[in-house]
Amino acid sequence: EDQVTQSPEALRLQEGESSSLNCSYTVSGLRGLFWYRQDPGKGPEFLFTLYSAGEEKEKERLKATLTKKESFLHITAPKPEDSATYLCAVLTGSARQLTFGSGTQLTVLP
Amino acid sequence: GAVVSQHPSWVICKSGTSVKIECRSLDFQATTMFWYRQFPKQSLMLMATSNEGSKATYEQGVEKDKFLINHASLTLSTLTVTSAHPEDSSFYICSALAGEETQYFGPGTRLLVL
Numbered sequence: 001e002d003q004v005t006q007s008p009e010a011l012r013l014q015e016g017e018s019s020s021l022n023c024s025y026t027v028s029g030l031r032g033l034f035w036y037r038q039d040p041g042k043g044p045e046f047l048f049t050l051y052s053a054g055e056e057k058e059k060e061r062l063k064a065t066l067t068k069k070e071s072f073l074h075i076t077a078p079k080p081e082d083s084a085t086y087l088c089a090v091l092t093g094s095a096r097q098l099t100f101g102s103g104t105q106l107t108v109l110p
Numbered sequence: 111g112a113v114v115s116q117h118p119s120w121v122i123c124k125s126g127t128s129v130k131i132e133c134r135s136l137d138f139q140a141t142t143m144f145w146y147r148q149f150p151k152q153s154l155m156l157m158a159t160s161n162e163g164s165k166a167t168y169e170q171g172v173e174k175d176k177f178l179i180n181h182a183s184l185t186l187s188t189l190t191v192t193s194a195h196p197e198d199s200s201f202y203i204c205s206a207l208a209g210e211e212t213q214y215f216g217p218g219t220r221l222l223v224l
Contacts, residue, residue, distance in 0.1 A: 032211050043203045043215035044154070046112070087153065091211055096142055098213060102153045 002027040006088050006101035013108050016077045021104045023088030024070040033071050034098065035064050036087040044087055047073075078108045113137050114206050116216035123194055124224055130190045131219045133204030139184035140206035144213060145177070148201045160187040194223045 003026045013019055025033070032051050036044035048057045050066040057064050061082065063074045073086055085105045089098040113136040123129050133143055141162045146154040158179055159167040166179035176198075178190040187206075191198050199222050205213040 034212070036215070041201075041218070041220070043114075043116075043205075043218045046212060046214055049212060096207060097144065097156055097159065100153045 002090060002092050002099045004088060004090055004099050004101040006086075006104050008104060009102070010105045011107070013075075013078055013106070015079055015108055015110050018074070018076045018078070020075070021073040021086055021106070022070060023073070023101055025088075025090050026069075027090050027092045027099070029093040030090060031093070032091045033066055034089045034091070035062075035071070035073055036089065038085045038087055038103070040085075047086075075106070078106075080108045080110050082106065083108045112208050112212075112214040114204065114214050114216040116204055116219050118219060119217060120220040120222075122222045122224065125195050126193055128190055128192045129194055129221060130188055131202055131204075131221075133187045133189070133206070133216050135185045135206040135208075135214075138206070138208050140187075140208065141184060142207040143181060143187040144205045144207070145179060145187075145189050146203045146205070148203060148218075154203060157189075162187075191221065194221070196223045199223045 005024045007022045032049050035047040038044040048064040053068045055066050061076045065072045085103045087103045088101040115134045117132045143160040145157045148154050157172045160179050160181040162181045168174045181187040201220050203218040205215040
């Protein structure tokens with residue numbers, strides 16, 4: 001059974017304090033790893049898809065990386081508007097459904 | 111691009127009534143859409159996979175007669191919560207599959223059953 005574990009569950013940062021969120025996975029036949037951002041009371045917003053180990057993608061202050069066992073979402077010099085829950089999900093085998101982690105709730109204090 | 115809308119964004123209804131939620135892909139066609147339920151402080155729970163022109167596939171434990179799904183076109187899927195009860199109160203989110211892999215999510219519908 002595919003498993004996705006995100007850590008930490010919650011993270012509080014000061015504005016400008018860079019950090020990383022972790023998504024570790026145990027799956028068979030990874031087709032893609034996805035990062036989403038979810039604000040309270042809203043649906044998840046697509047951020048990145050990573051397909052193979054060594055791949056990196058960037059968007060503004062966010063950079064996602066992928067290894068054979070985990071993915072990191074690096075946040076450089078975060079701002080309060082980066083506060084949200086960040087969800088990691090995997091797509092495996094021939095499935096169309098995503099398997100989600102439980103998310104990391106990020107709070108960036110001004 | 112890849113915008114998904116949901117309507118309504120919130121609904122309050124009396125116990126025993128039925129509620130219909132629409133999910134539309136606005137700028138792309140989606141043969142596959144998904145319906146999720148999310149409880150406070152929890153991740154998304156997949157309820158069913160909606161397939162255009164065919165029956166939906168429900169996850170284990172989800173009552174198909176309770177949560178009716180219709181995917182009548184390439185841009186519209188509907189979820190009807192039949193005879194809603196307070197325990198059905200939740201945040202319902204749809205997503206649409208763009209291509210083979212990436213799901214784009216709607217803004218969600220908050221349902222409160224009194």
